[in-house]
Amino acid sequence: MMGAVRNYFNDLVQGFGQGWNRFWFQPSDPAALGLVRLGAGLVAFYLVLTYTPDLETFFGADGLVSREMLASLDLESNGADRLSVAHQIRESMPRYYRFSYLDYLDSPGLLKAGHWAGLAVLALFAAGLFTRVTSVLALLVVLSYIHRGPLLTAQVEPVLAFVLFYLCLGPAGAEWSLDRWLALRRARTVLSASSSGPKGAASDPPAPRFSSAATISLRLIQVHLALLYVMMAVGKLSSDVWWSGSALWWLIAKTESRLVDFTWLHGNFARLLVDAMTNGVVLYQLAFPILVWNRLARPLVLGLGVIVWGLLALIAGMVPFAFMMLVASLAFVPGETLRAVLPDCCGARRPSAAA
């Protein structure tokens, strides 16, 4: 009897350990990681670029988000209970003042120089050049803007921040990148120049290697994204307007922030449609963290995401957020699918082979 129990627990521990190792450490194709890098890099570049005309207006000495203003919102130094105030004023809770390289750029000239330098880093990262270095720098740039102007941020920034953080951990430049293109060019040059190389080798340079770092990075994005969907769904379930089906109407009615005017959706039939769409959004966000792990359901869940997030982007005007959610979802797409679907770029379609 005791032996059976011992065997059971041995099997349990062993099975869990093997599952854990398979989930987190089994080497995998970095293709999806490269595409997530490209998408996240573009979003980061766009977000920071939109600060360009208003750099002084926000961050200058007499700016709308001056350091003095942030200091006076620092609830810790005011002795206030941060979370109780956070719940009182919800997401607009000013955060603690945190490190940002923009803090050290006092003059307008320096601020501009720092801004353009940050944009250059983000452009290099999006293009996948020196990705090991630029991925870390891109994270620092984005966090600097988030921490310098916390009152200007919304839903997209936390998603972008965690995706960039996870991209630093894996070979984000191994595919769909200039790094890859340069590596292929170097390899072709070497193979062409090598007289001892086999005939035709110049046309068959090495493909990017499968790696555990890619797996860890992709898994972190996947798990974090699933958790975020859980939070989104629970948040909606805790709100009456999402239960009653009217929430999407209230988003439609926000005249200032919407991108497209959907107020023609009124009347009895339209009310039913709005109710159905509202419930559809909640259902989707409830289903995502469960069904996305299922191989068969995954394409459907990811495909529906394009519709759901496209709709929310138009209605609520939060295009970068919707785009970023779709970019992060790419972490669930197998590398082989991406290679088959996307155009051959930088040798990315070539079947993977270990280096």
Place this chain on the structure above:
Amino acid sequence: MTAPSSSSQSAADLAQPPGQEVRTVISFLLFLHFFALGVAIVSNWSPSSLALRLRNVPGVRHYLQWLDQDQAYIGLYNLHDGLPEDTDAAVEVDLRLKNGSERKFTLPAAGLWPHQRFRHFSRLAEVAADLAPNQDLQSVVPQAVAKHYVAQLQAEGEAVRDGTVRVKHWLLQPMEAIESTSADQRDPHSAIYDRKVYEARIKLLGGKVSLLKVEEARDVAPAARSAGNQTSRGANSKAKPSKGE
């Protein structure tokens, strides 16, 4: 992420996972990471004192803050909660110059492009409106906005005498109002959808911008409240120094 295809199976087989020691260290770091993240998430629902304490543990707090993950996730990602704070907001600054003319500024200004640029200003206005009920913090954003525009005019060589700063929500138009017989109700930009949540006089004292909060007469004398009036426009008001000046 799925298992590699058969065409690349050999590649996956050849690539080796890290050794046991490395896996153990990484697993431990993953545990720490998800612990911090879990604390941030769990403390969103009526947090227990344990959750609050865990969230404020120095390492956890700084890690979450640095990564911008110390969010009020539910409020941030449910997109709409049916509360006044979920509406669009605006900060209006009217400045009187010493030459007698007036300059008006609205934040966010209309026509900002691209839309994300509009959203930066819009978020700032939303924060100003959300902070309005908080007596300690309500004047912080309006003061910064007033100070900014006063400085801007001064840089243009204009002398500012005084002014007013207002924070307001744009109440949302119910679906049935679209077909209302009332023109005001049909127009989403009508004054009936405008709700002022904070107003202050702008004074320049010794070159410094300070705010004198305008208390609505209805707040001071409830008998003066007009029933059914959604807006506070036209209400009698008196000035009172705001906190934090």
